[in-house]
Amino acid sequence: MAEPGIERIDIEASIHHAWSMLLVDPINACQIANDALQAALQVNDQHGAAHAQLILSKHESRFGPSEQAIARLTQLAAYFRSHGDAQGQLRAEQALAQIELEQGAPHQAVIRLQRLITKPELLSALDHASILNTLSTALTSSGDRERGLRMAYQALSVIRRQQGTPISALINHNIGVYQLNAGNFDLAHKLLHDARQTIQPFGRTSLLGLFSANLALCLIHQGQLDMALKIIEPLVHESCTNITPRDLGFVQSVTADACFRLGEWSRGEHYLDLADTTLGGDDDPFFVGYLAFLHAQLLAQQGQSESALAQCDIAIAASERSHDDQLILDVINLQSQIHADRGDYQHAYQLARAFHQRYTRVSAFANETRYLTLQVQHELAEAQSARDRARKEHAEAEQARQKLSQLNRQLEERIEEIESLQSALREQAIRDALTGLYNRRHLQDALPQALQLATRTNWNVCVALIDLDHFKRLNDTHGHRLGDLALIELGKVLRDGIRGSDFCCRYGGEEFCIVLADMPASAAQLRLNGLLQQLKARLITDGESQFSGLAFSAGIASTDRFGHDPQRLLDAADKALYQAKAAGRGIVMIAEVL
Ligand SMILES: Nc1nc2c(ncn2[C@@H]2O[C@H](COP(=O)(O)OP(=O)(O)OP(=O)(O)O)[C@@H](O)[C@H]2O)c(=O)[nH]1
Structure with missing residues (x-):
C-alpha cells in the first residue's frame, strides 16, 4: 500500500494546481482534480476528496446542469463548515453565489458574498479579490452600480501585486464592461483590450471568448466595425468543451451584430442562427434582450416591420431588467428608424425624442461614472499610500528599536568590561604580585575594620608580625631567585594555615603580618609555632640550588593587652618581633604591657 504521507502531499499539490488552472484551462483542471479525487478516495483522505469535488462542482456549475452543482456545493459548504475548513467553505459559498448570480438572483448573491468578507484579514489575497470581484458583479446586477464599481476597484487593489494574472484580467474585464455599459467607450476599450491581452497566452479559453466579445461590442459602439469582426469572428466556431454555452452564444451574437451593422446581412443571419441554437432557452435578460434586438434588426431589414417592433418591445423589457442602457438606446434608435421607414414620422419623432432624453441621461451617468472612477481610484491610492507610509514608519521604528537595543547591548558589554577591569585593578592595588597575598595598603583598610568588628563582638584579636630569619644570607648564598621562592613558600604556609575569617598580608620586604580574630594570644602563638615548623x-x-630549614621570628600583640588602636598593636607586635630576633630567632614572642 502507498505511504499515506506521500499520497497526502500529492493530493494537496494536485488540488492547488487544479485551482490555479480552473479559470483558464478548466478541462485540464478537472482532469487533475479527478485524479486527485481517486487518489484521495484510495487513502481515505476525506479532506482531499472534498477539495477535489469542490473543483469538479465549480466546473459543473459553469459548464453543466446547475441543480446538481448547487446540491453538491451546498453539501460541501456544510462539510467544510463542520470541519473548520474556512477556505473550503469560502470557495464553496462563492461558487454558490456565482450560480445565484447567473440564475438572476443577484440580491441573494450579495448577501451570501458579504457574509464571506466580514474578516478579510483571514483571506488570501486571491480569494479576497475573487470574492470582491463576484460581489462587484452581483451589486451591479442588482442595480447598485456605484458600490459595484467600488468593489471592482477594491478587488484590483487587493491583488495589485499580481498584475498580469487571470484573476487581475477578469477584474479589469469586469470594470471594462461596467464602463462599456456606462458609455465610457475609450476607458472600456483600454481595460478590455488589456484584459484580453493578458488572457491570450493561456489559449482559447472561455475567458478569451467573453473578453473578446465585450471588446468587439465596445468597438462596435466606437464605430470600428471591421476591427470588431476581425477579433470576434475567428472565435465563433469554438467547440462547447472549451467555452461555456453563454460565452459562445455571446461571441456568436456580437459577430452577428457586427455583420448587420456592416450591412452583411446573410453572413450575420448565419451567426444569429448559431447564437439562437447555442443560447436556446436561456432566460438571462441580457441574452434575451440582445437576441431580440438582433432579430429586430434582421426583420426590419427584411421589411417585416411589425415583427421587428415586437422584437424591439421584448428587447426593451429585457434590457430594462439587465440595466443595459446601451442596448436600450440601440433599440429605441431602431424603433424610431422602423417607424420612419414606414412613414410614421410622428412615432419616429416621439421615439427620437425619447432616444435623445435617454441619451442625455446616459451621458450624464457616463460623466458621473468617470468622476466616480477617478474618485475611487484616488481614494484607493490614498489608502494604499497611507498603508505604505504606516508600514514604512513601522519598519523604521523597528529598525531604530533594533539599533537602540544593539547599542544597549554594546554599552552593557562595555560596562561589564570596565567593571571587571576596575575590579582587576582594585585587586591589583591590594595584592602583592610575588606571593599573591594582600599588601600593606589592604592591611591599612582591613585591620581597622577587623578591630571595629571585634569591639562589637567582644572578640580578642591578635596581630602578628613575621620576619624571615637571615634572609639576606639566603639571598646572598643562593641568589635572589631562590629568595623569591622562599617568600612565596612562606606566603603559602601562612595562607593555608589561617582560618577563612583571618587574613594575612606581605607587610614589606621579607616581613608579613597576620590578623587572627577571636583568638587568645597563647593560641596564636601555638598556631604560629606550628606554621614555623611547617x-x-x-x-x-x-x-x-635548594634550601631547607627556613625559619622566621614573630611578634604577637593582642587587643586584650593593647586595645583596639591599629598602630599601637603593630608597634607592640614589632617590638615583640625585635625581641624574638634578639632572643636568637626562630621564636614566636607575645608582646607584654610593661
Ligand atoms: N629575594 C628577595 N629579597 C628581598 C625581597 N625584599 C627584601 N629582600 C631582601 O631581604 C633582606 C633583608 O635583610 P635584613 O633586613 O638584613 O634581614 P635578615 O637578613 O633577614 O636578617 P634578620 O632579619 O636580622 O634575620 C635584604 O637583603 C633584602 O634585599 C624580595 O622581594 N625578594
Missing part, C-alpha cells in the same frame, strides 16, 4: 620542613628549590 616552613622549616619545606624544601625550597629553583631547580639549581
Whole structure:
C-alpha cells in the first residue's frame, strides 16, 4: 500500500494546481482534480476528496446542469463548515453565489458574498479579490452600480501585486464592461483590450471568448466595425468543451451584430442562427434582450416591420431588467428608424425624442461614472499610500528599536568590561604580585575594620608580625631567585594555615603580618609555632640550588593587652618581633604591657 504521507502531499499539490488552472484551462483542471479525487478516495483522505469535488462542482456549475452543482456545493459548504475548513467553505459559498448570480438572483448573491468578507484579514489575497470581484458583479446586477464599481476597484487593489494574472484580467474585464455599459467607450476599450491581452497566452479559453466579445461590442459602439469582426469572428466556431454555452452564444451574437451593422446581412443571419441554437432557452435578460434586438434588426431589414417592433418591445423589457442602457438606446434608435421607414414620422419623432432624453441621461451617468472612477481610484491610492507610509514608519521604528537595543547591548558589554577591569585593578592595588597575598595598603583598610568588628563582638584579636630569619644570607648564598621562592613558600604556609575569617598580608620586604580574630594570644602563638615548623620542613628549590630549614621570628600583640588602636598593636607586635630576633630567632614572642 502507498505511504499515506506521500499520497497526502500529492493530493494537496494536485488540488492547488487544479485551482490555479480552473479559470483558464478548466478541462485540464478537472482532469487533475479527478485524479486527485481517486487518489484521495484510495487513502481515505476525506479532506482531499472534498477539495477535489469542490473543483469538479465549480466546473459543473459553469459548464453543466446547475441543480446538481448547487446540491453538491451546498453539501460541501456544510462539510467544510463542520470541519473548520474556512477556505473550503469560502470557495464553496462563492461558487454558490456565482450560480445565484447567473440564475438572476443577484440580491441573494450579495448577501451570501458579504457574509464571506466580514474578516478579510483571514483571506488570501486571491480569494479576497475573487470574492470582491463576484460581489462587484452581483451589486451591479442588482442595480447598485456605484458600490459595484467600488468593489471592482477594491478587488484590483487587493491583488495589485499580481498584475498580469487571470484573476487581475477578469477584474479589469469586469470594470471594462461596467464602463462599456456606462458609455465610457475609450476607458472600456483600454481595460478590455488589456484584459484580453493578458488572457491570450493561456489559449482559447472561455475567458478569451467573453473578453473578446465585450471588446468587439465596445468597438462596435466606437464605430470600428471591421476591427470588431476581425477579433470576434475567428472565435465563433469554438467547440462547447472549451467555452461555456453563454460565452459562445455571446461571441456568436456580437459577430452577428457586427455583420448587420456592416450591412452583411446573410453572413450575420448565419451567426444569429448559431447564437439562437447555442443560447436556446436561456432566460438571462441580457441574452434575451440582445437576441431580440438582433432579430429586430434582421426583420426590419427584411421589411417585416411589425415583427421587428415586437422584437424591439421584448428587447426593451429585457434590457430594462439587465440595466443595459446601451442596448436600450440601440433599440429605441431602431424603433424610431422602423417607424420612419414606414412613414410614421410622428412615432419616429416621439421615439427620437425619447432616444435623445435617454441619451442625455446616459451621458450624464457616463460623466458621473468617470468622476466616480477617478474618485475611487484616488481614494484607493490614498489608502494604499497611507498603508505604505504606516508600514514604512513601522519598519523604521523597528529598525531604530533594533539599533537602540544593539547599542544597549554594546554599552552593557562595555560596562561589564570596565567593571571587571576596575575590579582587576582594585585587586591589583591590594595584592602583592610575588606571593599573591594582600599588601600593606589592604592591611591599612582591613585591620581597622577587623578591630571595629571585634569591639562589637567582644572578640580578642591578635596581630602578628613575621620576619624571615637571615634572609639576606639566603639571598646572598643562593641568589635572589631562590629568595623569591622562599617568600612565596612562606606566603603559602601562612595562607593555608589561617582560618577563612583571618587574613594575612606581605607587610614589606621579607616581613608579613597576620590578623587572627577571636583568638587568645597563647593560641596564636601555638598556631604560629606550628606554621614555623611547617616552613622549616619545606624544601625550597629553583631547580639549581635548594634550601631547607627556613625559619622566621614573630611578634604577637593582642587587643586584650593593647586595645583596639591599629598602630599601637603593630608597634607592640614589632617590638615583640625585635625581641624574638634578639632572643636568637626562630621564636614566636607575645608582646607584654610593661
Ligand atoms: N629575594 C628577595 N629579597 C628581598 C625581597 N625584599 C627584601 N629582600 C631582601 O631581604 C633582606 C633583608 O635583610 P635584613 O633586613 O638584613 O634581614 P635578615 O637578613 O633577614 O636578617 P634578620 O632579619 O636580622 O634575620 C635584604 O637583603 C633584602 O634585599 C624580595 O622581594 N625578594
